[in-house]
Amino acid sequence: MQNICKSFGGPLVLNNVNFEVDKGEIHALLGENGAGKSTLMNILGGVVHANSGEILIDGCPVxxxxxxDAQKYGIAFVHQELNVVNDLKVYENLFLGREILKRGILDINSMRKATWEVLDKMNVKLSPDAMVKDLDTSYKQVVEIAKALLQNARIIIFDEPTTSLSNTEIENLFNIMRTLKEQNVSMIFISHKLKEVIEICDTYTILRDGVVVANGKISDSKGKITIDELARHMVGKEMYAHTIYREREIGKPLLEVxxxxxxxxxKDLSFTINKGEIVGFTGLLGDGRSEMAQCLFGYNKHYTGSINFKGKNIVVRSTEDALKCGIGYVPRNRKENGIIKHLTIKENFSIVTLKKFIKGIFINGKREKDAxxxxxxxxxxKFGSIDDPIISLSGGNQQKVVLSKWLETNPDLLILDNPTQGVDVGAKDDIYTIIMDLATKGITIMLLSNEPQEIMRVCDRAYVMYHGSIQGELSRSEMTEENFMVLATGGTLQ
Incomplete structure (x- = not known):
């Protein structure tokens, strides 16, 4: 892609962007939300048209x-939101809309055989007859990749492919990507997880405000590029040089489970969290921490055991019970659980606390707007108008709207489940700073996260879960990635 420019009527979203991927290369495309990554890939995928510039494949303009057109040239997308039909079998998903017919009848044997062959090419053991609804997320991604390969894809664009995957599932995906690389398939890897970029990618290009600010090899004669260097290029400043964590006064027990x-x-989870404390909960995917948080918020009401909150034993059987007690909850997976896509920024903000803005039978629009x-x-x-659609915002700013919705309830305890999922490095730092500011004001934070580094940046203590139990507790001084991993895999610390 050479000298690509694109404007949607205002300033240039892409300004003379040059982007090159070699055959059999895994190339990282990086940048903050709004940097222009999606627009550039949508131009490559034929969804959006550039104002100027050209695309060359094998040196020839196309x-x-x-x-x-993109499919004809062997370009395929594997989106973060997977485009599979859960109620169909694997082979049915692969041939949906392009079924093989024999004398006007579905040729199931040919489709099953072709599915076996493409899965074997990927070195994946998966039955063509498996129902997609029974597959883990990583295997649903396998179905998407196999679909692309069946269409003779030479360039596969992976858009945030690891966001919802466990560590084991991520390794499975990376093994498939390495296999495809050996077969000279080129891949473009879009991700905010810079550690993964360094692990799987060969080269990188970084966009900032629609301009290429850096590109090169992940490894060269001088060694590997570092996470700090990539982050600095992405946001234009040092990201990890400053410390977000602040010592402060911690109060008496607020929550005793x-x-x-x-x-x-x-089973048998027992822990205490003090007023104004930030306590992390981590482990591997499926450890039960999200379900535990949902019990505290009244979503899972069939729990046993006791919950003491603000010195009183409480029974939380509904989300309304939790709100009345002073508990707020920012759920994981913002796009599915945190926002309502067809509503505005203002409507997403006020939906939990709408009663406080109602006067008689009408909503007091001025009070709602001011709040x-x-x-x-x-x-x-960062937003234009509060009447803009919530989806017009970047991921980080959408998450701030979700946070604001719950802060408007004046919670004593705020549960944050993977609050920086799908958020770029600059917005992550903003959210960490907000968390620390809230704790300084006396709000108690339960931070659930898959990332030990996230826990280490802001938490006072952390509980590590394993198979539905608390495997251990770490003080701030004991928090290391090694200690987290030992406990998360069922081990004990010496």
């Missing part, structure tokens, strides 16, 4: 005016 259990998910603007300003949210 015109890509539609997704079907004793032998909390949910049949088949977790929304004040809270978003407090969180340094």
């Amino acid at each position: 015109k890509i005016s539609s997704p079907s 004793n032998q909390l259990s949910l049949d088949g998910v977790f 929304c603007c004040a809270m978003l300003k407090q969180l340094n949210t």
Whole structure:
């Protein structure tokens, strides 16, 4: 891609961008939300048309005016939101819309055989007859990749492919990518997880404000590029040089949980969290921490055990019970659980606390608007108008709207489940700073995260879970990636 420029009527979104991927290369495309990554890939995929510039494949100029043109040239997307049909079998998903017919009848044997062959090419053991609804997320991605290969894809664009995967599933995906690389398939890897970029990619290009600010090899004669160097290029400043964590006064116990259990998910969880404390909960995917948090918030109501909150034993059987007690909850997977896509920024902000803005039978629009603007300003949210659709915001700013929604409830305890999922490195730092500021004001934070580094940056203590039990507790001085991994895999510390 040479000298690509694109504007949507205002300033240039892409300004003379040059982007090159070699055959059999895994190339990282990096940048903050809004840097222009999606627009550049949508131009390559025929979804958006560039104002100027050209695309060359094998050195020859090509015109890509539609997704079907992109498919013709062997370009395929594997999106973060997987495009599979759960109620169909694997082979049925692979041939959906392009079924093989024999005398006007579905040729199931040929489709099953072709599916076997492409899965074997990927070195994946998966039955063509398996129902997609029964597959883990990583295997649903396998179905997407296999679909691309069946269409003779030579360039596969992976958009945030590891966001919802466990460590084991990520390794499975990386093994498949390495296999495809050996077969000279080129891959473009879009991710905010810079550690993964360094592990799997050969080269990188970094966009900032629609301009290429850096590119090169991950490893050269001088060694590997570092996470700090990549992050600095992405945001234009040092990201990890400053310390976010601050010592502060911790109050008396606010939440005391004793032998909390949910049949088949977790058992006998007991822990204490003090007022103004930030306590992390981590482990491997499926450890039960999210379900435990949902019990505290009244979503899973069939728990046993006791919950003491603000000195009183409470029974939380609904989310309304939790709200009345002073518990707020920012769920994982913002796009599915945190926002309502067809509503505006203001409507997403006020949906939990709408009652406080109602006067008689009408909503007091001025009070709603003032509260929304004040809270978003407090969180340094970038937006045009509060009447814009929530999906017009970057991922980091969407998450700030979700945070603001729950802060408007004035919670004593705020549960954050993977609050920086799908958020770029600059917005992550903003969210960490917000978390620390809230704790300084006396709000207690439960931070659930898959990333030990996240826990280490802001938490006072951390509990590590394993197969539905608390495997161990770490003080701030004991927090290391090694200690987290030992406990998360069922080990004990010496």
